Amino acid sequence: MSVQFGRWSFDGMPPLLDYLERVNTLLAPYGLENSNSYQRDGVTVLYHAFHTTKESRKEDQPHVSQSGKVFTWDGRLDNRAEFIALMSDRLETDSPDVSVVACERWGTRCFPQLLGDWALSIWDPSDQSLTLAKDPIGTRHLYYSVDRSQVAWCTILDPLVLFTGKTFALDEEYIAGWFSFFPAAHLSPYIGIDSVPPSSFVRLQPRKRTITKYWDFDPGKRICYRTDAEYEEHFRTIFGQAVHRRLRSDSPILAELSGGMDSSSIVCMADTIIAQGAAETPRLDTLSFYNDLEPNWNERPYFTKVEEKRGRVGCHIDVGAQESLSFEFESDRFAATPGSGGGRRTEASRQFATCIASQGNRVVLSGIGGDEVTGGVPTPTPELMDLLARAQFRSLARQLSVWALDKRKPWFHLFFEAARGFFPTALVGVPKQIRPVVWLHPGFINRQRDALTGYRHRAICFGPLPSFQENVSTLDMLRRQMACLALSSNPPYEKRYPYLDRDLLEFLYAVPRNQLVRPGQRRSLMRRALNGIVPDQLLNRKRKAFVVRLPLATMSADWAGLVETSKQMTLISLGIIDAKAFSEAVQRTRNGQEANIAAMMRTLHIEHWLRGLGIRDKLIWSLPPRRSDVLGEHKVDSAPLAWRGKSSAS
Numbered sequence: 001m002s003v004q005f006g007r008w009s010f011d012g013m014p015p016l017l018d019y020l021e022r023v024n025t026l027l028a029p030y031g032l033e034n035s036n037s038y039q040r041d042g043v044t045v046l047y048h049a050f051h052t053t054k055e056s057r058k059e060d061q062p063h064v065s066q067s068g069k070v071f072t073w074d075g076r077l078d079n080r081a082e083f084i085a086l087m088s089d090r091l092e093t094d095s096p097d098v099s100v101v102a103c104e105r106w107g108t109r110c111f112p113q114l115l116g117d118w119a120l121s122i123w124d125p126s127d128q129s130l131t132l133a134k135d136p137i138g139t140r141h142l143y144y145s146v147d148r149s150q151v152a153w154c155t156i157l158d159p160l161v162l163f164t165g166k167t168f169a170l171d172e173e174y175i176a177g178w179f180s181f182f183p184a185a186h187l188s189p190y191i192g193i194d195s196v197p198p199s200s201f202v203r204l205q206p207r208k209r210t211i212t213k214y215w216d217f218d219p220g221k222r223i224c225y226r227t228d229a230e231y232e233e234h235f236r237t238i239f240g241q242a243v244h245r246r247l248r249s250d251s252p253i254l255a256e257l258s259g260g261m262d263s264s265s266i267v268c269m270a271d272t273i274i275a276q277g278a279a280e281t282p283r284l285d286t287l288s289f290y291n292d293l294e295p296n297w298n299e300r301p302y303f304t305k306v307e308e309k310r311g312r313v314g315c316h317i318d319v320g321a322q323e324s325l326s327f328e329f330e331s332d333r334f335a336a337t338p339g340s341g342g343g344r345r346t347e348a349s350r351q352f353a354t355c356i357a358s359q360g361n362r363v364v365l366s367g368i369g370g371d372e373v374t375g376g377v378p379t380p381t382p383e384l385m386d387l388l389a390r391a392q393f394r395s396l397a398r399q400l401s402v403w404a405l406d407k408r409k410p411w412f413h414l415f416f417e418a419a420r421g422f423f424p425t426a427l428v429g430v431p432k433q434i435r436p437v438v439w440l441h442p443g444f445i446n447r448q449r450d451a452l453t454g455y456r457h458r459a460i461c462f463g464p465l466p467s468f469q470e471n472v473s474t475l476d477m478l479r480r481q482m483a484c485l486a487l488s489s490n491p492p493y494e495k496r497y498p499y500l501d502r503d504l505l506e507f508l509y510a511v512p513r514n515q516l517v518r519p520g521q522r523r524s525l526m527r528r529a530l531n532g533i534v535p536d537q538l539l540n541r542k543r544k545a546f547v548v549r550l551p552l553a554t555m556s557a558d559w560a561g562l563v564e565t566s567k568q569m570t571l572i573s574l575g576i577i578d579a580k581a582f583s584e585a586v587q588r589t590r591n592g593q594e595a596n597i598a599a600m601m602r603t604l605h606i607e608h609w610l611r612g613l614g615i616r617d618k619l620i621w622s623l624p625p626r627r628s629d630v631l632g633e634h635k636v637d638s639a640p641l642a643w644r645g646k647s648s649a650s
Contacts, residue, residue: 001140001487001494002061003030003155004072005046006121008130010149010206012042020044023159029489030156038062038070043123047072052362052494053280054250055080059096065104068125073098074140074155075118076496078245083113108133108201112215115502116245119196121153130204136215137500138185138198138479141487145193151204156487157336160193168192175576176448178338178606179440179599182480184455189337198479217472219464223510231515232529234507239529242501243269246365247279254361254493257286257314259302261523262370264538265530266498270365271310272533285359286314289348293320305535315355319348338609340486353491362493368481369499372474373508374526375516380407383513384418385459385466406519421459421466437599439582441575467513475505570610577603 005023007015023046024035031048038045047061053076063071077083077097084091087103101110101120111133119140122131132142132153144153145160154160161168168190177183186197196202203210225231243266247253255267267286273279288303300316307313355361370376380403387396404411420428436445436452445452454477459466478500485495498504508516511525518524527539566586571577582603589600 001030001052001492002050002056002074003027003048003487004061004074004119004121005154005159006072006123006130006152007044008123008151008204009042014039014042015044019163020046022163024048026156026158026162030487030492032492033057036061038064038123041125043070043125045070045072045121045123050362050492050494052076052249052251053097055094055096057250058094059098061098063098063102065102067104069102069104070123070125071098071102072121073101073118075120075135076116076245076248077101077114077118078116078248079113083110108212108214111201117496119155128205131201132196132204133201133214134196134198136199136502137475137497138482139495139497139500141483142196143188143193144196144202144204146204146209147192148207157188157190157193157340158334161190161336162334166192170574172444173448173451175606176444176451177480178484179437179602180434180452181454181477182484183451185476185479185483195483198482217468217506217509219468221506221510223507224512228515228528231511231525235525235529236533238501238504238507239265239498239526240269240273242498242504243365244273244278245501246363246496246498247273247281247284249281249363251281251360251362252283252285253281253363253365254285254287254356254359255365256367257288257303257306258367259288259290259299259306259538260367260371261526261534261538261541262367262499263365264302264306265370265526265534266365266367267306268309268530268534281363285361286312287317287352287355287364288314289317289319291318291320302538302541305537309535315351315359317348317351317355335609335612337484337486338606339484356491356493364493364495366495366497367499368497369478372478373471373499373505375523378517378522380414380517380519381418381421382467382470383517384414385421385470386513388418388422389459389461389466402519422461424458425453425456437585437596437603439578439585439603441578444576468509471509569607570614571603571607574610 005027009015020037027046027048028035031050033049033051035046035048037047045062049056049059049061051057061072063073065071075097077100080095080097080100081093083100083103084093084095087100087105090103091100097118101114108131114135116135117137117139118135119142120131120133121142122133123129124131130151130153132144134140134142141155141157142153143155143157143160144151145164152160152164169192171187171189171191174183174187174189177187186195188195197211197213199215200211200213203212223231223234225234247270253270255263255270257263257267267284270279270284274281274284286303286307288299290300290303291297292300303314356364380399384396384399384403387393387399400411400414403414407414430453434453434456436449440452456473459469482497482500488495515525516523521527530539566579566583569577569579569582572579572582585596585600589597
């Protein structure tokens with residue numbers, strides 16, 4: 001995953017050499033190969049390359065087109081062959097992806113057709129404009145900041161925060177998002193720095209900004225077959241395509257193999273593709289974490305079944321025999337976000353780095369998203385809502401009866417769960433599983449209720465099917481999760497997500513809901529389609545349990561430190577945490593009473609991140625409410641680009 005940085009001074013003055021040296025020092029760990037730059041008329045673009053394909057080794061970035069436009073591309077173009085076929089007179093079959101994207105005939109019209117994971121910046125000196133764009137899922141990062149004198153953009157946040165000569169106010173909505181289902185994807189922790197939204201491009205000119213959503217899923221698309229076998233064949237084909245696209249690498253690929261259905265399916269499908277000679281990667285390695293001491297998380301019997309099938313043992317890391325969890329961030333490293341990897345390195349992370357270095361892996365395959373998009377939550381609610389919205393009452397009555405027997409619930413409970421989705425929460429209340437935790441300050445909850453409840457909105461009867469609306473809502477949560485995952489620099493590697501393939505998602509959103517989930521058959525389509533490819537023990541296992549022993553053991557072992565932390569919390573001084581409520585929750589946890597362990601762990605993580613920022617004296621501790629930027633399909637913000645929130649010169 002290569003990194004890019006740019007700075008456009010409206011007065012035409014170039015940055016100081018010392019400034020560029022400091023930026024290059026931050027970028028260098030992410031780009032192991034060559035680094036290049038472009039500098040002209042107040043515009044400076046830096047690029048540090050991290051090559052993962054044979055074509056990328058031929059690239060020259062920043063790429064300057066014949067018309068003088070400057071392109072920097074970080075990504076993988078999955079349908080490059082289609083573009084090259086259209087431009088066979090100008091492009092070779094082994095042309096780098098950036099050369100394909102930079103063809104003059106495309107313009108921004110090509111964005112909806114660019115399949116893959118990517119982030120792109122285009123500087124156009126002819127009309128003095130900068131275009132920043134990201135793929136529809138948002139697997140790449142691209143941040144930007146604007147004031148009256150300049151624009152700066154970068155793949156990582158660090159140089160935008162550390163070298164602008166300003167202090168920043170924290171964004172309260174961003175902090176609220178971390179307490180629930182992650183912050184909105186277009187936010188950063190700092191007012192004045194934004195992230196390019198997924199499936200959108202931002203066009204910047206002096207004192208003007210335009211944000212355009214260039215693509216979205218089609219709610220009217222339907223895939224209807226006569227037999228289950230046809231759905232299964234289609235799933236196998238398109239899932240295989242999603243995995244195949246992510247096997248494009250000229251070095252061995254490492255796959256996370258947790259023992260769950262998602263990662264196991266990726267590994268087994270990848271082995272099938274490699275055995276057919278259809279993959280570019282020379283080899284697929286696996287990495288598995290296990291903890292024999294955790295009664296609810298014994299994954300070894302499952303991932304070893306996959307290893308037996310493929311006839312090869314992967315790298316195993318025992319996390320049970322290692323040190324307990326640590327919330328503290330290293331004081332000598334700047335952690336731009338709570339998820340930016342500033343925590344102290346554990347023995348597991350050191351073994352992971354050794355594994356990647358010894359095997360020469362540059363790409364890691366992840367199963368994130370599989371559970372969410374293939375029907376991992378065995379609920380009939382979306383299907384019942386569809387029947388309600390379309391007034392198919394006979395089918396509704398029949399399905400209520402079948403699901404009531406399967407769930408062992410009265411049918412009217414299931415009916416109420418489906419019907420409540422159409423009503424505002426003011427009438428039916430917020431579901432228990434997404435309610436803000438009790439130790440948050442009431443004023444903070446009132447100001448940021450939308451972010452704290454995961455940006456959920458009631459379903460509409462007229463328009464897209466409620467199940468489609470639920471799919472998009474779930475994908476938005478995954479997009480927010482992607483936005484919070486940090487780039488790795490120690491060691492550097494590129495992460496790829498087969499379940500977030502756009503074509504695969506379009507298929508899953510277009511098939512009938514009862515293909516994905518059936519009474520007593522969680523993830524029905526996936527299990528049926530991969531029968532014979534994935535071992536039966538994996539396809540038929542129950543859902544993986546969550547790890548709870550280690551967090552509880554960590555709190556118990558450092559009880560004195562936890563109590564001391566709860567007395568002098570930065571979150572309390574900022575009006576985010578209610579001191580008494582949090583202290584009572586901590587005490588209940590120690591007494592073995594019911595407590596939201598995951599939320600408490602996240603609270604402590606945010607607290608230590610904020611303390612790390614305070615030590616570096618980079619921020620001012622005020623949290624002015626921030627207006628959310630809700631992007632319409634062609635939302636235009638033409639207001640002057642001023643510095644939003646509180647800031648001051650350093």
